[in-house]
Amino acid sequence: MTTQLADLKHLQGNSLRARVQRLGGNLAGMIMPNIAAFIAWGLITALFIPTGWLPNATLAELVGPMVTVLLPVLIGYTGGRLVHGQRGAVVGAIATVGVVVGTDVPMFLGAMIVGPLTAFLLKLLDGYLVPRIRAGFEMLVNNFSAGILGGGMALLGVISFGPVVEALTKAAGKGVNFLVDNSLLPLASLIVEPAKVLFLNNAINHGVLSPLGVQQAAGAGKSILFMIETNPGPGLGILVAYLLFGPRTLRASVPGAIIIQFLGGIHEIYFPYVLMKPRLILAAMAGGAAGVGTALITSAGLVAPPAPGSIFAYLAVTPRGGYAGVLAAIVVAAGASFVVAAALLGFGRGREPVAEPVAPVVEDAAPAGPVTSLVVACDAGMGSSVMLASQMRKRLEPYGVTVEHKSISEIPPDARLVLTHTDLAARARGVVPDAVIVEFQSFLGDPAFDRVEAMVREGAQIRA
Template sequence: MSQSNLSENLGEQNLKVKVQAFGRFLSSMVMPNIGAFIAWGLITALFIPVGWMPNATLSKLVGPMITYLLPLLIGYTGGKVIGGERGAVVGAIATSGVIIGTNIPMFMGAMIAGPVGGYCIKKFDEAIQGKIKAGFEMLVNNFSSGIIGMILALFFFKVMGPAVEVASTGLGNAVQVLVKMNLLPLTSILVEPAKILFLNNAINHGVFTPLGVQQSTEIGKSLFFFIEANPGPGLGILLAYWFFGKGSAKESAPGAIIIHFLGGIHEIYFPYVLMNPLLIIAAILGGMSGVFTNVILKGGLIAPAAPGSIFAALAMTPKDGFLATISAVVVAAAVSFFVGIIILNKEGQAEEDLEAAEVKMKAMKNKPSTSANNSLDAVTGVSRIVVACDAGMGSSAMGASLLRKKVKNAGLNIDVTNLAINNLTEDIDIVITHKDLTPRAKTVVKSPIHMSISNFMDGDFYDNLVEELKKKQINKGTVKIETKANDRDEAKSDILVKEGITLGLPSISKIEAIKEIGIKMANMGYVAKDYYKYMLEREEKSSVYIGNGVAIPHGTLEGKAEVLKTGIVINQYPEGIDFDGEKAYLLIGIAGKNNEHIDIISNIADIIEDEDKVVELGKTKNIDDIYNSFII
């Protein structure tokens, strides 16, 4: 393969990956709110004046929902994806500014304002982390989100709203130019993207309806009435998702088809295109085919089809025009369907030359074990990896600490942290969970790559992952370290004390051992007296044995409220405790409050990675051996 061809292929691949990443990001804002879109679609299809059950009172819901509710939900979700709960609030405040600043549904503005709000508050929180005096956290949090939200709302009110209105007017003028040049099918190049940006009503009623009324007055029908209103392009895309899509998009497509095709609410399919922006090609080609079919068959409607339902279109069709109308819908749907399935199935199906295949094979040999359909082949930018468990403390903290060191040593600028599964967000690039918890993690977040691990201290797994990321030369630099150097002194004096280390305990069952260490943590004032129940519940969900002869008993997420202060205790069992066929010689009980225990967790991870060292500590009769190993 020549250098020029290689560069071109790499450029095309990078562009494809960027488009896919952009689509996943938009999807993370839209998909959680699909239910709201469906609710609005049903209300619109039923109760507007030309709906199935016209009702002047109930139809009052339609305008406020599309103007305020749906954009605010998107802005809230977009802010949450970037900045968590605080980002969601600030994103919603910023979105309110862009909504009030214009008279048209502001979905695209919400997709900008929401993430911007989340990003701003996230950066603010990073800047002040560790600098707020105790007792002032809530005051600073509330006022910072309010002030930043206010500034963004004012900015988007003054800038984004007017800018979108200008864009809408410009699109309308461009469509009229194509009409005057007798290039009617080419209007779809502008119309379909404009529809996806929720400017469909502005284009249809602001441009095509006036033109159509004039033409209909002269010849009794007009093609203009069925350019934007043709349900064929959207139908084809939804059918492609139904048959060839994945996950929630595939599952929700049939319901969306009913609302779109029968109810005439085209907005219902716009989010499906936003999930994969390349599908705009399918919409454009489908729209062009429908318009061209109508031109050839000399079709047209006698009045606007509102809403754009197949029933409304047929009701507005002249007696001699049914063939043209039905053909325009069928052809448009067929074209967008076939183009759509090509786009949805294109990933991973391109033919590879011998050199590319060899490179891929080498990568596969060193690739860490991942869950199905979650390889790193298409990833070119990883900035955040999260190791997650049920409570986000013991086992995940150990795994994150071990991986963080390896990432830093490799010179990769990747943030590695640990979280509870329920706290995962869509802006994470890779989520690593125990194999028993991966299905649950996938229900919480869809966008990240999910990797399964059976042993959180599996050094080979992390080495392979780091090696693959390093080969891709992603964002070289240094990794963020969240703990501070002065945390070490606090850790030495409070978190692990010699009184918390017990040697030479006789072997017992894992249930008894976990309960024993939980009671010991309570006696030392780290947790409430019944905390051991949450530790046993954690073991039932997923084993606390993390490998190399060590178990890390800790509570579930619900048990966090029972943690009184940060502390670590260690019980040594020279003959081992049986954890479903695995022997644990050291049980390390962890009570984590805030991030105070991360420093010792880091040292524990280093020791546990060395299996010979664990065997030595599992047999030692000197408390200082364990204390000094974990505290230094």
């Protein structure tokens, strides 16, 4: 009975985590595809505003329209597309213009609400109308139904959605300012760092902190909120501690992980190292809080989200005169996390064996027949999955297997073989229950990669 209760709690915990990850993934999914636009806005801001590197009043005119119109409309468009394809994208963009016009603050939150909502309403309307349309009237009905619904939601955005979301946005901004003014912002790391290693990093950064940071940067020219989740220092400190004091079986993989995390900006690479020894989350929290505290003391901030969280991306969006504070925040964060992680690892004494994985490894089933494609899935589909897909593409190229990277929510319904991290496997099974889901623990040298290659090789032999 005790074992059954423990199993039930484990399943409930996984289900709750999967639901939270799914919500966070949806929020991040509206921002991540548009990161290039955020970076473009940030670079233009850093260069041409009065305090920028190359002040230019004419070119600085781009800053306002990009942050108040372009970015929200892109978010609303993307959110609508996630719900109802291209038709949902169009009505999402139309409705977002309504909340943009009805307010005087960057309407990221409004776009994240009204875009998907309008697309969902159109999806319901299409479900009702499509079976009832007479032949030859499809285009007429489809265009007018989308136009009328999108226009109506735009009007509601001006009248109601916009002002309500504006009040919520301003309240959130006041809350952030309170934390900053009272030097309490480092406490955010007590929540952010544990959530990151559960693969909620994209949701926290791109779903919450970046929209608030853009609003702050639009007025002040920079924002410390861009540095809370993205600081590469905590992960660097933990990996260096692993390199010097971790189990010998893991040390060989650490140098590569350091390069990928610190220079490449793919922070997911160090999450499995923390999950193998969960007490190291204390090191991440210490590093995060130390970095945020240093940024507060030095008045550091970035002009746009650094995506990915690489040292190079940090330097690219650092405002003029702000390098000392930004670099100090990274160095201090790395030092704090290293000291705490080294202590938790016992400075290498005892040669403690690696802890059992947090989640059980599921025995892989084999796909029926030859394997022709592999989907590598991660939370947002734009970071760790890109790196891993590149690795697997080289391994599977001799077998003629195509490898693509996707976010969990965008795994094709006809996918037969999916490779994903253990902490994301429950979500993947919910999307493609009939596919073979192969789970891995580490992004570097995991045995699961060999198992996938073996499946492909055996399938190729069957085909031959």
